[in-house]
Amino acid sequence: MIINHPLLGPRDASEFTYLGDASLINRPDWQSDSAAAEFHDYLYLRDNPAGTHRELWFHEQGDRSWLVVTRNTLTHEILATELARDVARKTGRGK
Amino acid sequence: MRYSALAIMRQVLNGHRGWTPAWRDPEPQSSYDFIVIGGGGHGLATAYYLAKEHNAARVAVLEKGWIGGGNVGRNTTIIRANYLLEGNQPFYELSLKLWENLEQDLNYNAMVSQRGILNLCHTDAQRDAYRRRGNAMMFTGSGAELLDTDGVRAMYPFLNFDDARFPIKGGLLHRRGGTARHDGVAWGYARAADQRGVDIIQNCEVTGFRIENGKLLGVETTRGYIGAKKVGVAVAGSSGRVMAQAGMRLPIESHVLQAFVTEGLKPVLDGVITYGAGHFYVSQSDKGGLVFGGDIDGYNTYAQRGNLPVVEDVAEGGMSLMPMIGRARLLRMWGGVMDMSMDGSPFIDHTEIDGLYFNGGWCYGGFKATPASGFCFAHLMATDRPHEVATAYRLDRFKTGRMIDEKGVGAQPNLH
Ligand SMILES: Cc1cc2nc3c(=O)[nH]c(=O)nc-3n(C[C@H](O)[C@H](O)[C@H](O)COP(=O)(O)OP(=O)(O)OC[C@H]3O[C@@H](n4cnc5c(N)ncnc54)[C@H](O)[C@@H]3O)c2cc1C
Numbered sequence: 344m345i346i347n348h349p350l351l352g353p354r355d356a357s358e359f360t361y362l363g364d365a366s367l368i369n370r371p372d373w374q375s376d377s378a379a380a381e382f383h384d385y386l387y388l389r390d391n392p393a394g395t396h397r398e399l400w401f402h403e404q405g406d407r408s409w410l411v412v413t414r415n416t417l418t419h420e421i422l423a424t425e426l427a428r429d430v431a432r433k434t435g436r437g438k
Numbered sequence: 439m440r441y442s443a444l445a446i447m448r449q450v451l452n453g454h455r456g457w458t459p460a461w462r463d464p465e466p467q468s469s470y471d472f473i474v475i476g477g478g479g480h481g482l483a484t485a486y487y488l489a490k491e492h493n494a495a496r497v498a499v500l501e502k503g504w505i506g507g508g509n510v511g512r513n514t515t516i517i518r519a520n521y522l523l524e525g526n527q528p529f530y531e532l533s534l535k536l537w538e539n540l541e542q543d544l545n546y547n548a549m550v551s552q553r554g555i556l557n558l559c560h561t562d563a564q565r566d567a568y569r570r571r572g573n574a575m576m577f578t579g580s581g582a583e584l585l586d587t588d589g590v591r592a593m594y595p596f597l598n599f600d601d602a603r604f605p606i607k608g609g610l611l612h613r614r615g616g617t618a619r620h621d622g623v624a625w626g627y628a629r630a631a632d633q634r635g636v637d638i639i640q641n642c643e644v645t646g647f648r649i650e651n652g653k654l655l656g657v658e659t660t661r662g663y664i665g666a667k668k669v670g671v672a673v674a675g676s677s678g679r680v681m682a683q684a685g686m687r688l689p690i691e692s693h694v695l696q697a698f699v700t701e702g703l704k705p706v707l708d709g710v711i712t713y714g715a716g717h718f719y720v721s722q723s724d725k726g727g728l729v730f731g732g733d734i735d736g737y738n739t740y741a742q743r744g745n746l747p748v749v750e751d752v753a754e755g756g757m758s759l760m761p762m763i764g765r766a767r768l769l770r771m772w773g774g775v776m777d778m779s780m781d782g783s784p785f786i787d788h789t790e791i792d793g794l795y796f797n798g799g800w801c802y803g804g805f806k807a808t809p810a811s812g813f814c815f816a817h818l819m820a821t822d823r824p825h826e827v828a829t830a831y832r833l834d835r836f837k838t839g840r841m842i843d844e845k846g847v848g849a850q851p852n853l854h
Contacts, residue, residue: 383836383837386836388683388688389688391691391692393679396738414737416740
């Protein structure tokens, strides 16, 4: 698989490490009253879709950036790549 | 028809014209007492033990494709009971006992071969860990022997003992482990279940569940609605997809594992060898092909094929352990989709929906579990109580802090 890095261009997927579902960006609030239940769902439960899946890839052998890669889990086709930082900012996170 | 030497003799005399199909091809009935979704090893075994152990009469197995076309026919056929943890080891020992009697029980040649499994160790720490594991195995009667380097050399002189990075320091030998003919296991269970009246319905995909007030009434399929008192889901790599139709999210991700087979060679390897440090495992099939595999590809996928970096990684692992493997031509390779659970251990449990039961999360090790998985799932579905060796396989174990983290790597499916 070739991952089209938004800054560095096309890179072989073997340069990356996979973390999992991109929802892992949205860490629950540890101070909420239902934090235990929220962290359970966050850590362990997955949608696990057959088809379009947004997921986190770490460019470990490269610039060490985190990407959100949108990929079809039935065909391995990569539909989009974004910097995880930009995705987090879009949801109002970070500075 | 019962298979026997006499039956073969009779067929020889009449030119093999008298063999009958091994199972019927029935139309689905409008309702059943028990429906098992998924005609893989686990689903067929469940149906068989429902009929045999619990006298269930109205049982159906619904399979979207053909039986034996899933992981039960795609794996590297290794069966073993060499686990460490309490929640696991007694379960796999029960499985091994069922394997040992399987062919007599099913009247089918599943080519169960207790050729022995040797887990190699490459560091002192790994040897200590294997000593501990071996003790745990002895507690359940599975048997284990710790070999030193000379002991391993006497068995397999062709291994690369003096590798600078991973020298072979010994191994844990599990003599009762071995291999079985993978798709033969599905066929054997299918035939034996059919003979006890189970309807095996192929080309019948479950597309939804009919649930009212938290109670399951039946399943929607590509061949119409079928009512059921109890439904058990055993769909291996499709668990996420199928259970989503019942509105459930699972502690499971689907990943692909590849397997490889070389051209047929003369007998060189009479047991199974696993390479603890490099992650590679190899055996030789009865036809002579070396059968091997390694790590999963490591990212979510439902494509039944893998990618090249892992092919290269497996080949490197093989070469570093068993240099002569580089002389063999690779004939075939394929991938299978597996349910990777969050702690690497399986689930056999009822769900929050009344009448709906779940069996899954077998990761890359569910073939060896086939008999016990079916046995315990049938027990649960028939009695609503977990079988005593499968009490730990709960869906809520992450909530209650009772994970079974056999590998000790935590909640990261692509590390198991
Ligand atoms: C390459 C590879 C190597 C492996 N090596 C080993 C090994 O050496 N030892 C070991 O113990 N384990 C091994 N495993 C794991 C083992 O094969 C599986 O854990 C186990 O076979 C899964 O259970 P099963 O046989 O019931 O699955 P399957 O045979 O996959 O059965 C599930 C069935 O459900 C059907 N299904 C799915 N969705 C639906 C639906 N909606 N409606 C109806 N039917 C449906 C599928 O078509 C399929 O036939 C390996 C797996 C792979 C892929």
